[in-house]
Amino acid sequence: MKLTRQQFLRVLPATVLALSGCAASETAPASTEELVFDHACPLDYATQFTADCYEGGYTMLTLTESGEQFLVTPEDAAAVEGLPESVTVLRQPVRNIYLVSTSVMDLFLALDGLDSVTLSGTRAEGWYLDEARAAMEAGRIAYAGKYSAPDYEKILAANCGLAIENTMIYHTPEVKEQLERFGIPVLVERSSYESGPLARLEWLKFWGILLGKEELAEQEFARQVERLAPLTGQASTGKRCAFFSITANNLANVRKGGDYVAQMIEMAGGDYVFADLTDNGNNLSTMNLPLDVDETYDVDTGYYTVHIQIKDGAARFVDSPCPDHICEGFGWLSNEDQTATCLPARAVLTIVPVS
Secondary structure (H helix, E strand, O other): EEOHHHHHHHHHHHOOOOOOOOOOOOOOOOOOOOOOEEEEOOOOOOOOOOEEOOOEEEEEEEEEOOOOOOEEEEEOEEEEEOOOOOEEEEEOOOHHHHHHHOHHHHHHOOOOOOHHEEOOOHHHHOOOHHHHHHHHHHHOOOOOOOOOOOHHHHHHHEEEEEEEOOHHHOOOOOHHHHHOOOOOOEEEEOHHOOOHHHHHHOHHHHHHHHHHHHHHHHHHHHHHHHHHHHHHOOOOOOEEOOOEEEOOOOOEEEEEOOHHHHHHHHOOOOOOOOOOOOOOOOHHHHHHHOOOOOOOEEEOOOOOEEEEEEEEEEEOOOOHHHHHOOOHHOOOOOOOOEEEOOOOOOOEEEOOOOO
């Protein structure tokens, strides 16, 4: 099927397709007014993005919730004329990435894509991944400011090809707008909105397409699914786990029983305390813990009363009554998906995205 420029503009926003990988043609004209659809990337779990491939190696990545679209274009492929203004073109190789969404780094490491990242929104000491911290300490990745206060001069000097943000950026939309005015594409990833752990993991395919490592992404995803297979149907250990988190909009959040966190706990053999919370209930439990007010709060989990200190927009466990005090060693949490755990109290403290 061939799409003329006019047809492409009309059909593109609602296209739903079915594909497996894209291969760039050896030669291409200087420009083209049409894309020829090939196939759609098969997704078994993820629902927050789609990937539609066209002849010549072009792939359209669509974020389903926001409708934002990114046309990933091979290095030597022709420019596509007549694209809607809302479509962002990313020509491979995508280099000098400013990575703010910390959860993406683990998937980049699985794809051997660390070299694509030049700038970080997290300081070296804030990384929980050894490879990322070592790259920053060695000077291969530079700190370019957090999501709300990026170092524009450093980002421009690095010839940044893409800023990968999480939904925290919506608190400061002027930052996203400024980056785009500077000609830096901004991709607000939504993997944390997936309903299950395998759905989040399937974002390997999204980043594999972006980095030109589709085959490796497919292989790594299949390998991880195989590793998780023995957990299917595992009997409960009888251990109960409570999970709560403090959101960036100053609320305490309890995950519903069908949430990916609850599923991970159950896959590991635990009994999720709030498993009876369903989509018919309210998963937000307001505990009046504003991140913009310096204070220390006592939270009774039913096992211990943990103490959560809020200061300068960050949270941490302090003066824990638990036996080992390991939870205090996690330190301050301020970035999305950073997590601290107090196992004796059956409590997990994390910064989660804003819905």
